[in-house]
Amino acid sequence: MRKYVVIYRSVLMENLQYTVNIAMGFISYFFIIFVFINLWDYMYAAPGDLIAGYTKEQMIWYVMITEMIWFGARSTTIRQQVPTDIRGGNIAYLVNKPYWYPLYILAKYTGEWNIQLPMYAVLTTVIGVTMVGAVPNFHPVTLLAAVPCIVLGVTIHGMFKICISMLSFWIEDSNPFQWLYDKLILVVGTIFPVEIFPASLHPILKLTPIYTVCYGPAKLIVDFSVEKYLEILLAQVLYLAIGCGIMCLLYEKGGRKLYVNGG
């Protein structure tokens, strides 16, 4: 395991040089949040109104937290490097080292989001406190439960993105599948909470990664309950196990199909 810690640390060292680049993403984040603050201001006609069980403050904080996870977990490694490695044949020069390629990528990805996510967390807190106010009924102890869920959610997200990228072993371009996955997460779980959608869709949505990646962690911060926490944690553990299995299978099967261009 030490080698993966070293890979993680090396990426961390590398990414620390790019904190200014990461900070440039704050502009898009701020713009999106500004739009949503105004949108929900308009939608909530009177103070104390509830939409899908959320107060205005809860709703805006929900969007801010899911966007924070979304922006913080952005990674060129899992989205671009894996398909490029596979299609261009560069993977050949990575798999002949004594590490397991999917874990190598996961360690790199962790090194990336470990810099980005805390930066976005600070920005979210500053924007939230100054423009929206504190989260209603929020207790800091909640974070002890929510932070591990965010970590698990981001890891599950990375694992599924790696799985989609590994489809490049079979197809020319995995980008359409990345696009579908991204849009599903963005529209269904990030911009709007699951409760906004018809009740008949809830069981289906609970079976998708949306529930574990962004909805679950954000829900715990804006409206914590032990029951919800255990439910989300269980779903995340299951998703982690399933994702891990799919990743192993795809890599094992795909590796045998490896075609290396240029010799």
Added chain:
Amino acid sequence: MKVIEAEELSKHFLVKQKEKGMKGSIKAIFCPQTEEIKAVDKVSFGVEEGEVLAFIGPNGAGKSTTIKMLTGILYPDGGRVEVLGIDPVKKRKQLAYQIGTVFGQKEQLWTHLTPYDNFRFFGAIYDLSGGETEKRIAELADIFELADFINTPVRNLSLGQRIRCEIAASLIHKPKVLFLDEPTIGLDPVVKENIRMLIRQMNRELHTTIFLTSHDIGDIEKLCKRIVIVNSGQIVMDDSMEHLKYHYLNKKIVEVKLQEETELPPMEGITIRKRKGRHVRFEVDTSVMKINDALRSVDAEHVEDINISNIPLENIIMEIYQSEGRADGL
């Protein structure tokens, strides 16, 4: 003791084919066509411990594919392969601890890190302890003379410095076999010579088995005692360097620029290849005539410029391949 053994090793690729133009592109969607390419076709050879072997051939001959099968990167379609008694297909990770690889056209170092940080990184990857890694870095820095730039980010190094670091990084875990795929590509002659010297030194001092592919005849001549030539996925020659030199490198190309047009006297062992005005190019068969005897045939007082070179490797490969082809009745 053999450290590499390949028997009837084969690898085929299915390559997509498309007819030209828009019609071909549309047809390819509904009726995709593929062609089977035999990249490596029933290749058998062995490499002894401590040997420096040149595995050469023209582009697309199957050299890199063979290396990739030997290192466990690609799965063979047929045959058997063992490196240090390990099956690369079944135990790639276990084998990775025993071998090192340098691909001249691909960088394995992390460019934003310094060579020192990279060596620490590779030390950890190969499960070396901190103390072991430090000791090894000191040894390699000494052998490869890295002290001046060991703390400079790799992206700021010259190509020669980077290749030295690449080779050093591939040796951090003391591999028993080192696969070098065109290690001197793109380097200037001075740096090439340094790299060759280091490879020789490494083979002599650490007794590392070297499996080298290169298009540079200098690499092959100066490093290898045995040469395997592949073409179209098959071995067309497997012989000692001495034998190759005796049979194929016994010809030199002499290019002379004379002050005035002069006829060269016909001599056994000299074949005029080209004559244009005051420029003459002739081939000397050194098994028939010594090169200095051949030069005496040219009036030294009238020589303005002279250049002596070996026959290019590509020509030798072509000659060997063609002769093998003829022998096989191809």
